[in-house]
Structures are given as structure tokens and as C-alpha cells.
Amino acid sequence: MSTKTAVTRKPVAAEPKTLYRKIWDSHVIDELEDGTCLLYVDRQLIYEGAIPAFAGLKAANRAVRRPAATVAMADHMVGTWIGTPQSDAVNNFVDTLSDNCADAGIEYLGLDDERRGIVHVVGPEQGITQPGLVMVCPDSHTSSHGALGALAFGVGASQLEHVLATQTILQRPVPTMRLLLRGQLSAPVAAKDVILAVIGRIGVDGATGHALEFAGPIIDQLDIPGRLTLCNMAIEAGARYATIAPDDVTFDWLRTAPRSPRGADWDRAEAFWRTLRTDDGAVFDRDITIDLGDLSPQVSWGTAPDMVVGIDDRVPDPDSAPDADKAAAWRRALDYMDLRPGTAITDIAVDRVFIGSCTNSRLEDLRAAADVVRGRTIADHVTAIVVPGSGLVKKAAEAEGLDTIFLEAGFEWRSPGCSMCFANPNEVVGPQQRCASTSNRNFENRQGPGARTHLVSPAMAAAAGIAGRFVDVREMH
Amino acid sequence: MQPFITLTAIAAPLPWGDVNTDDIFPAAALKKSGSGTAMMTDRKAMGANAFRQHRFHPDGTPNPDFPLNQSPYDRSQILVTGRNFGCGSSREMAVWALVGIGLRCIIAPSFADIFYSNCVTNGLLPVTLPDDQVSLVMSVITGQPGTELVVDLDTQTVTCPGKGQFEFTIGSYHRHLLRHGLDEIGATLQRVEAIDNYEARYFEERPWALPTTR
Numbered sequence: 001m002s003t004k005t006a007v008t009r010k011p012v013a014a015e016p017k018t019l020y021r022k023i024w025d026s027h028v029i030d031e032l033e034d035g036t037c038l039l040y041v042d043r044q045l046i047y048e049g050a051i052p053a054f055a056g057l058k059a060a061n062r063a064v065r066r067p068a069a070t071v072a073m074a075d076h077m078v079g080t081w082i083g084t085p086q087s088d089a090v091n092n093f094v095d096t097l098s099d100n101c102a103d104a105g106i107e108y109l110g111l112d113d114e115r116r117g118i119v120h121v122v123g124p125e126q127g128i129t130q131p132g133l134v135m136v137c138p139d140s141h142t143s144s145h146g147a148l149g150a151l152a153f154g155v156g157a158s159q160l161e162h163v164l165a166t167q168t169i170l171q172r173p174v175p176t177m178r179l180l181l182r183g184q185l186s187a188p189v190a191a192k193d194v195i196l197a198v199i200g201r202i203g204v205d206g207a208t209g210h211a212l213e214f215a216g217p218i219i220d221q222l223d224i225p226g227r228l229t230l231c232n233m234a235i236e237a238g239a240r241y242a243t244i245a246p247d248d249v250t251f252d253w254l255r256t257a258p259r260s261p262r263g264a265d266w267d268r269a270e271a272f273w274r275t276l277r278t279d280d281g282a283v284f285d286r287d288i289t290i291d292l293g294d295l296s297p298q299v300s301w302g303t304a305p306d307m308v309v310g311i312d313d314r315v316p317d318p319d320s321a322p323d324a325d326k327a328a329a330w331r332r333a334l335d336y337m338d339l340r341p342g343t344a345i346t347d348i349a350v351d352r353v354f355i356g357s358c359t360n361s362r363l364e365d366l367r368a369a370a371d372v373v374r375g376r377t378i379a380d381h382v383t384a385i386v387v388p389g390s391g392l393v394k395k396a397a398e399a400e401g402l403d404t405i406f407l408e409a410g411f412e413w414r415s416p417g418c419s420m421c422f423a424n425p426n427e428v429v430g431p432q433q434r435c436a437s438t439s440n441r442n443f444e445n446r447q448g449p450g451a452r453t454h455l456v457s458p459a460m461a462a463a464a465g466i467a468g469r470f471v472d473v474r475e476m477h
Numbered sequence: 478m479q480p481f482i483t484l485t486a487i488a489a490p491l492p493w494g495d496v497n498t499d500d501i502f503p504a505a506a507l508k509k510s511g512s513g514t515a516m517m518t519d520r521k522a523m524g525a526n527a528f529r530q531h532r533f534h535p536d537g538t539p540n541p542d543f544p545l546n547q548s549p550y551d552r553s554q555i556l557v558t559g560r561n562f563g564c565g566s567s568r569e570m571a572v573w574a575l576v577g578i579g580l581r582c583i584i585a586p587s588f589a590d591i592f593y594s595n596c597v598t599n600g601l602l603p604v605t606l607p608d609d610q611v612s613l614v615m616s617v618i619t620g621q622p623g624t625e626l627v628v629d630l631d632t633q634t635v636t637c638p639g640k641g642q643f644e645f646t647i648g649s650y651h652r653h654l655l656r657h658g659l660d661e662i663g664a665t666l667q668r669v670e671a672i673d674n675y676e677a678r679y680f681e682e683r684p685w686a687l688p689t690t691r
Contacts, residue, residue: 029668033650034648036648036651038665040672040675043688048517049567051517051518052517055518068687068688092514093514096514138567139567153591156568156569156591159594162661162662165666166662167676170650172650204561204564205495205589208587208590238561238564265684269685269686304497325559325560329493332493443500445505449503449535
């Protein structure tokens with residue numbers, strides 16, 4: 001059968017296409033005057049952030065067009081203490097979401113459902129996320145799902161309302177950008193170090209307004225959890241979409257996922273998925289090669305994800321910033337972070353450790369942290385938590401005894417949720433406290449009013465918890 | 478949604494780059510309200526949270542150093558700011574909060590994608606001008622507080638007294654939505670037949686793409 005753009009109104013183009021363009025073209029229902037397209041949306045993942053969209057639908061007396069295209073679960077607001085009941089405020093969010101879903105006939109994974117977790121962990125884990133699909137979620141880290149070859153992007157609540165009502169979205173095609181990543185990765189250096197280093201090089205608006213495709217030897221070395229970490233943080237460089245062409249690593253991951261196609265459907269799907277790659281000769285608007293060489297573990301020092309250096313480096317001097325605007329931003333960041341230029345990263349002490357979030361809460365992340373923690377204990381002045389990304393991740397980790405390793409070392413072991421990634425009603429880093437965090441944003445006040453966030457990999461966060469300051473985890477292995 | 482045609486208003490300077498949506502609408506704001514879901518859905522109540530951790534000290538008193546707290550900038554309907562405005566979280570509350578303090582237009586060298594879309598959806602006009610023009614406008618409104626800019630969506634121009642008129646571009650679809658204050662969902666629902674036809678063909682060709690609840 002044809003796997004080209006047979007379902008679009010446009011003629012099949014003979015020229016080589018990017019992966020992005022292939023998915024885009026096959027989802028165009030209609031094209032408006034200025035290139036804006038009415039795009040079909042396959043699936044949406046929703047959480048508490050969808051509540052305003054349901055309120056909007058109700059106010060306009062509109063129905064959800066295709067309830068089966070949506071899967072819902074609470075993740076952002078839920079408290080993650082095991083055995084502690086949810087607060088009234090949390091229940092207000094959770095119950096409203098659950099009621100909204102029941103009214104619309106949308107599948108809702110309840111708080112006690114072991115499949116529940118952070119939407120960006122659950123989608124790929126369940127096989128809801130698949131190559132070639134257009135997916136949305138009212139969360140910026142929806143770019144994650146591009147790791148499996150989906151065209152996935154975050155939307156606002158009003159846009160989600162549009163998707164729920166029409167199963168479409170209006171978008172203009174954007175310029176393309178390929179990041180060819182060269183270098184060698186060896187544990188404990190991880191995908192998180194790769195993406196922090198990349199954002200450090202291209203900047204927090206280095207991919208703004210672009211459809212980004214990751215490619216190259218580094219990608220070939222990454223498993224799906226690592227690729228998810230990469231695409232997850234592509235939004236921190238401003239990318240509208242991030243994609244990685246699906247390959248055998250992807251198909252092996254999906255083959256055992258509960259919601260993947262089965263039998264003859266799988267065979268047809270896989271044959272199609274294998275066509276989802278950028279054609280030889282396709283031209284990107286921007287084509288950038290970054291050689292990461294022998295990458296060292298990365299640590300962010302400032303209040304934007306591009307303010308990052310290697311563990312063996314020092315806090316930079318604003319006088320060395322590339323321009324006056326950056327210099328001003330660096331000064332503000334150093335002031336907020338209470339750091340002085342020239343301070344060795346290994347001289348920065350931490351108060352808190354957070355291992356979790358849609359960036360780094362998969363089983364492989366927890367294993368990497370546990371490898372560092374095993375047989376050690378956290379520093380006296382540090383409090384540390386581990387928050388698995390889903391109920392199934394938690395269960396698998398416990399089956400391997402990872403929870404025991406963390407608990408014996410002095411970490412708290414939690415139930416799934418977004419937790420301390422942002423200052424939600426339950427989980428905050430205290431004012432002026434410094435947190436080694438595996439999350440994705442080190443913005444001012446992100447983890448709580450006055451909180452100081454340093455972004456690192458799970459292994460580096462674990463090492464910082466044990467040493468009480470940042471250390472090169474390679475020296476602890 | 479209020480149509481945007483032309484606006485003559487005071488502009489406030491916020492000379493920072495990479496202002497993120499946590500800056501604009503801190504998530505911690507959600508816990509301050511009695512009912513969290515009301516905080517997410519009551520768009521009219523969001524203004525109090527705009528730039529909260531910059532506008533107010535931890536004890537709740539206004540921070541006099543923040544431009545939007547200073548007269549005459551506290552009457553601004555236009556914000557002039559740095560590149561990559563609105564990066565970070567997709568939270569639409571950020572736009573509702575800005576609308577809630579009376580802003581109708583933001584001028585910057587660049588915007589984050591999701592934020593830009595959220596602006597258009599809510600009738601807040603995002604104007605992209607080159608760095609040097611934004612700097613020029615910024616210097617005028619900083620040097621002569623209370624200067625009124627004229628933003629015209631039909632001619633796609635920003636007029637800055639003494640400095641001339643600057644043209645900006647915006648997609649014609651977005652301009653149409655803003656110009657008429659359109660309900661985008663209502664417009665799309667007019668195309669329901671095209672969506673039905675597409676959907677039928679799509680799943681006939683890709684039966685495996687049908688969602689399952691396994």
C-alpha cells in the first residue's frame with residue numbers, strides 16, 4: 001500500500017522530505033490563505049491543566065468530538081507522599097478532572113491505578129504514543145513524545161478546547177532544523193548531560209519556532225528513555241516540535257507496550273513506521289552539527305537552562321558574556337542564585353535533591369541514581385526525594401529493590417507525580433535553599449519562592465545528595 | 478473576545494530577555510486561592526497574579542522597582558520587552574494574567590511559540606519588531622514615561638512619537654482572528670464535513686492508528 005500522503009488533498013510531492021514534513025503533510029485536512037493548515041490530531045493526553053478547556057466547552061455547550069482519542073490522569077497537583085491522603089485542594093483538582101472526563105466519556109486513570117503517572121511517562125510506557133501520530137497535551141513538555149517519532153506539541157488550554165471540540169488544530173508549517181549530535185556517551189554521563197550541553201551551546205531560544213530533528217551517533221547510542229529526556233527538553237531551546245526517526249530501538253520498545261497495535265495491525269504499522277525518516281537529500285532550513293566529544297556531566301548554575309557548565313568548570317563571569325543583554329541576565333541570575341563568578345561548581349553545597357519529573361523519572365533514570373547511592377548515605381544536611389514517573393515504574397523499581405537502596409541511604413521514596421519540578425501546592429524547595437534537581441527548569445521561583453535550582457542528571461543528583469555538594473559522579477563509580 | 482483594530486496607549490518597559498511564564502504567572506499562585514480550580518478557570522481573577530513574584534515582595538507589599546508598579550506605567554496597555562518572551566510552561570494563565578492587568582499588546586524582538594498562540598487566542602496582540610527598533614522604542618518610553626504608542630493592526634504598524642513608524646508582520650489568519658475577535662472553535666466547526674471525510678479516509682488507511690483502551 002502507499003504510505004505516502006494519500007490522505008491529504010495535496011499531490012504527492014516527489015522531492016525528498018523531512019520526517020516532520022511527512023507527518024505534517026499526512027495530517028493536513030485543509031489549507032487556509034496564509035499557509036495556516038487545519039491539522040488532524042490523533043490523540044491527546046490530559047491532566048489537571050485541561051480543566052479550563054472543559055469549562056470552556058461547557059460554557060459554549062459544545063461536546064467532545066472523539067472521547068476515545070483522549071486519555072486523562074492527574075499528575076501536576078497530586079501529593080506524592082505514600083500513605084498521606086490528598087489535601088482538599090488537590091482533591092478539588094482531581095475530582096473536577098475526573099468528573100469532566102466522566103461527563104465527556106473520556107478514559108480517566110484514577111489515583112490508585114498503577115498505570116497512572118506523569119503523562120509524558122505514561123504515554124510512551126502504555127504505547128499511547130506511536131510514530132507518525134500528531135499528539136497534543138496542554139503542557140510544554142509534550143515535545144517528549146517526538147522521541148518515538150510522533151509530532152507532539154504543547155498547547156494552551158484554549159487550543160486544547162479546540163482540539164477536544166474538533167479533533168483538529170490550526171497551525172502554520174515552521175522552518176526545520178537538524179541537530180546532528182556526535183560524540184561518545186559512557187555511563188554515568190547520560191542523555192540529560194547531552195541536552196543540557198546542547199541547550200548551553202544553542203541557547204534557550206536556539207530552536208524557537210523550529211521543527212527540530214535530533215540525529216547522529218549520540219542518538220544511536222540512546223535508549224528510548226534517553227531519547228525522551230532529549231526531546232523533553234527541546235522546548236527549553238524553544239523548539240515547537242522535536243522528533244527522532246523511529247528505528248529498531250523504538251519498535252522493540254513499542255512491541256511490548258500494552259496499547260501498541262497487535263498481530264496484522266502491528267505488521268502494517270511497523271512497515272509504515274519504517275518509512276518515517278527524513279529522506280536522503282531532504283534539506284533542513286538549519287542543519288547544525290555539534291560534536292560533544294567526551295562529554296562531562298553538566299550542571300546548570302543560573303536561572304535559565306542554557307546557563308550551564310561542566311562539573312569540572314566554574315561559575316562564569318558576566319564580563320565574559322557574549323553581549324550586554326546576556327551579561328545583564330547573568331548578573332541577575334548570579335544574584336538570585338547567590339553565586340560568585342569563578343566559584344568551582346564542586347564547591348557549591350546543596351540542601352535538597354529531587355530525582356523525578358517528566359525529564360528523568362523512568363526506570364532507567366532511577367537505576368542510574370541507585371547505582372551511585374548503593375551502600376552510601378546522604379549528607380546530614382540534605383533532604384532528598386525520589387519520585388517515580390508512573391505506578392508501573394514504581395512497581396518495577398521496587399521489584400528490583402531500588403526503593404530499599406534509596407530508603408537505606410536516607411532518600412524518601414514517593415508515589416508518582418510531577419512533584420517538586422515546580423512549586424505546586426504540595427512540593428516546594430524552601431526560600432534560598434539550593435536543590436540538585438533532575439527536572440527541566442531552573443527559573444527563578446520555579447521550585448518555590450526563592451528556591452535555587454541546579455539542573456543535573458539522576459546520577460549527578462544522587463552524587464550531590466551523598467556528598468552534600470556537587471561532585472563529579474564519574475569519580476564515585 | 479474583544480476585537481483588536483487600533484490601540485493608542487502608554488507602554489511600559491520590561492528590559493529583560495527570556496521572560497518565562499513562571500515569571501508571568503507563578504505556579505505557586507494556585508495555592509493562594511480557596512478553590513484551585515477557580516484559580517484556573519476564572520480568567521477575570523488572574524490579574525492579581527501577573528508577575529506576582531516580581532511585582533510584590535514576599536510580605537505582599539508592592540515592589541516599587543518593578544516598572545508596572547510605577548506611575549504612569551501602571552496604566553500601560555502595552556508592554557515592551559526583550560527577546561523570547563513567554564518561554565517555558567504552556568500555561569495560558571500567563572496570558573489571562575497579562576490581560577487581567579489591562580495589557581492588550583506586547584512588543585518584543587521574539588516570542589516563545591506556545592505563548593504567541595495563547596496571546597492570539599485571547600486577543601492580546603504580540604508584535605515582533607527587530608532588536609534595534611525595540612531598543613529604540615524602549616529608550617523612548619523609558620526616557621519619557623507616559624509616551625503613548627499607536628499600534629494599528631490594519632496597517633501593521635507601531636508608531637513611536639519622534640521615532641517614526643515601524644512595520645510588523647503577522648500571519649493573515651492570526652490577524653483575521655484578532656481583528657474580528659473570532660471564536661476559532663466556531664469557525665472550525667463550520668468545516669466539520671471536511672474533518673469527517675478526512676477522518677474516515679485516515680482510519681481506513683491506518684486502522685492501527687485507532688486508539689485502544691487495552
